[in-house]
Amino acid sequence: MRQRKTDYGTIILHWTFVAAFAVALVTGLRIATETPDRTWLNWFDAVLPRDSVWIAHMQAAVVLVAVAIGYIVYMVRSGLGRRVQLDKVRLRGLFGRGQARLSAVIALMYWIFFVTMSGLLISGGALYFGFYSGYDVAMLHWVGTWVILAFVVLHVLTQLKSGGAAQLLRIFRPAPLPAPPPRLDAVELLGMLAEQSARLPDSEKADSPEVSSHPLQPRAEARRDQSEPAPQAARPRNPTLQANAFVVAVAAAITGASLLVATDRLAVDSVHIRRINPADAPSLDGDTSDRAWRGVKPFSLLTGEGGNFDGKGEARIEIRAVHDGTYAYFLFTWQDSTRSLKHLPLVKEADGWHLLHSGFQLGDEHQYNEDKFSVLLTTSDVTLAGGRTFHPGPQPVAGAPATMSGRGLHYTDVGYADVWQWKATSGAGGWMDDAHFGPPLNPTPMQAANVVPYKGGFAPDPGAANYRDNFTVEADTSGGPRRSRLIAPLRLPKAVADTTAAMGDIDLDPNHGESDGARWFMTEQDSVPYSTAIDARIPIGTVIPGVILNGEFSGDRADIRATARWASGHWALEVKRRLDTTSQFDVPIKTGVFMRVAAFDHSQIRHTRHVRPIRIEVE
Structure with a gap:
């Protein structure tokens, strides 16, 4: 029995696509594990990659774009477009039987695949280049991935039904590309029919059947008189058009991929810091009307894949920046429909005090948390979001504790990335926390026992902050399912009525924001250490803040001053820091440094993100 084969061009393009899509799939699924409510993907942790997943994902995407370009060119140049042609005849086959119907279904599936793959590449490009990186495009990318996976299964099944195992195995058996049949020449065909009709006797003309409305292309040897000598083969007029179809396709694919990479390198997002x-x-008052900000063109980008933000997890962020030769000043504004100040509040009930939280003990509080904003500075432009500073998976550091939330950890292999973090309640004293990502730290005894979450290489800069939680966490030795328990509160208000009034209109729904002027923290001046005597005088139902402020920041941790204001669904955050703090944990603000920004909507770690870095240009 003759073995079925496939032209080598189709085989090479097919398996190149399979390899690139496999890399894009596993890296994409690993990236998706960091999306809220998709940690179920950690069930596949054993087969998902851990290192440089963002970079590998982008490289696979470039290969997929190249294969798409090459395949289109190859189909056109080789004349194999009939494989996927979806004309009226084939569409009628959907209502037929047997092989005709199967052929029509296969062709229709190909076009569904083409459209979906185009959607994946376009949405991926939009997410990467930041043209539109919001919820809708991310969902299109997510759904498209599963449509392609469904196509793979159906493709194998339909090919198996079409020709059995021999049909499947032909993709492993290369053969030369067959020459396409000559195109139908209507003028030549009519001339040939006229000559043939002239040679027939009248009786044969009368009895001759009617010519089909879809005649086949005549053979080349039938077009000329057999008695005449065959003409010599004409020399090709255009050697380029006669080139090997696969070579042309490869050249087009390489050119397309090169243009894409060049566009990425040349189209750099940048923030200009004017002097x-x-x-x-x-x-620093959160007022955007300062003269310094007038005439400063903002850099705007849409970030996504965060938690909350009205269920879409996206926020548009604008960045303005100036400097006076000593200090750099930034104005960050971002969308947030609610002013969230409720940070782990405590409520007194009949059986004692209770901490309002949803995931805090796992290091993933996503309800009762203050709004936050974060900035990352790095000297490496190849550090894609997560490519070098974030490592996904439930246990990214070998030998270290697994993450309690199932999500990854921030750390670097060498050196430090500078991290600033503003907090709506804890930062009310006028500072922005100065921290860093560094090599993984040794776990503390509490972290090793999974009492509190291990944080990898994330740590504050040396020094002290002026805020702390109004509760502590200790190991639970009662033998229950939890390894930790909360001891609360540490301090009680001196005057409950005054503290309640300072908190404004108290609404414990985490999706509802706080009123203007509300203050959800206590200071040591308006609170006292916990005692049962004072506690006994506080009525059931009382709500007190979960944050205590006292004193000022100190050390390297005090390098950044900041003040924010919320109005009309937007936060405005003004920030001040020296251009060069000389700290080993900080990155100098100078031309060539790259920045990333992220917004948190009453969430501990579920921040928005963007892929491409923002280059700083200092005047």
Whole structure:
């Protein structure tokens, strides 16, 4: 029995696509494990990659774009478009039987695949280049992935039904590309029919059947008189058009991929830091009307894949920046429909005090948490989001504790990435926490026992902050399912009525924001250490803040001053830091440094993100 074969061009393009899509799939699923409510993907942790997943995902995407370009060119140049042609005849086959119907179904599946794959590549490009990286495009990318996986299964089954195992095995058996049949020449065909009709006797003409409305292309040897000598083969007029179809397709694919990579390298997102007179430096009050910000063109980007934000997890962020030669000033504004100040509040019930939380003990509080904003500075432009500073998976560091949330950890292999983090309640004193990502730290005894979450290489810079939680966590030795328990509160208000009034209109729904002027923290001046005597005088149902402020920041941790204001569904955060703090944990603000930003909507770790870095240009 003759073995079925496939042209080598189709085989090479097919398996190149399979390899690239496999890499894109496993890296994409690993990236998706960091999306809220998709940690179920950690069930596949054993087969999902751990290192440089973002970079590998982008490289696979470039190969897929190249294969798509090459396949289109190859189909056109080789004349194999009939394989997937979806004309009226084939569409009628959907209502037929047997092989005709199967052939029509296969062709229709191919076109569903083409459309879905185009959607994947376009949505992936939009997410990467930031043209639109919001919820809708991310969902299109997510759904498209599963449609392609469904196509793979159906493709194998339909090919098996079409020709059995021999049909499947032909993709492993290369053969030369067959020459396409000559195209139908209507003028030549009519001339040939006229000559043939002239030679027939009249009786045969009368009895001759009617010519089909879809005649086949005549053979080349039938077009000329057999008695005449065959003409010599004409020399090709255009050697380029006669080139090997696969070579042309490969050249087009390489050209397309090269243009894509060049576009990525040349189209750099940048924030220009304009120089101003020190006398014109903005006041840190969250007011965007300062003269320093007038005329400064903002850099705007849409970030996504975060938690909350009205269920879509996206926020548009604008960045403005100036400097006076000593300090850099930034104005960050971002969308957030609610002012969330409720950070782990405590409520007194009949059986004692209870901490309001949803995931805090796992290090993934996503309800009762203050709004936050984060900035990352790095000197490496190849550090894609998560490519070098974030490592996904439930246990990214070998020998270290697994993450209690099932999500990954921030750390670097060498050196430090500078991290700033503003907090709506804890940062009310006028500071922005100065921290860093560094090599993985040794776990503390509490972290090793999974009492509190292990944080990898994330740590505050040396020094002290002026805020702390109004509760502590200790190991639970009662033998229950939990390894930790909360001891609360540490301090009680001196005057309950005054504290309640300072908190404004108390609404414990985490999706509802706080009123203007509300203050969800206590200071040591308006609170006292916990005692049963004072506790006995506090009525059931009382709500007190979960944050205590006292004093000021100190050390390297005090390098950044900041003040924010919320109004009309937007936060405005003004930030001030020296251009160069000389700290080993900080990155100098200078031309060539890259920045990333992220917003948190009452969430501990579920922040928005963007892929491409933002290059800083200092005037």
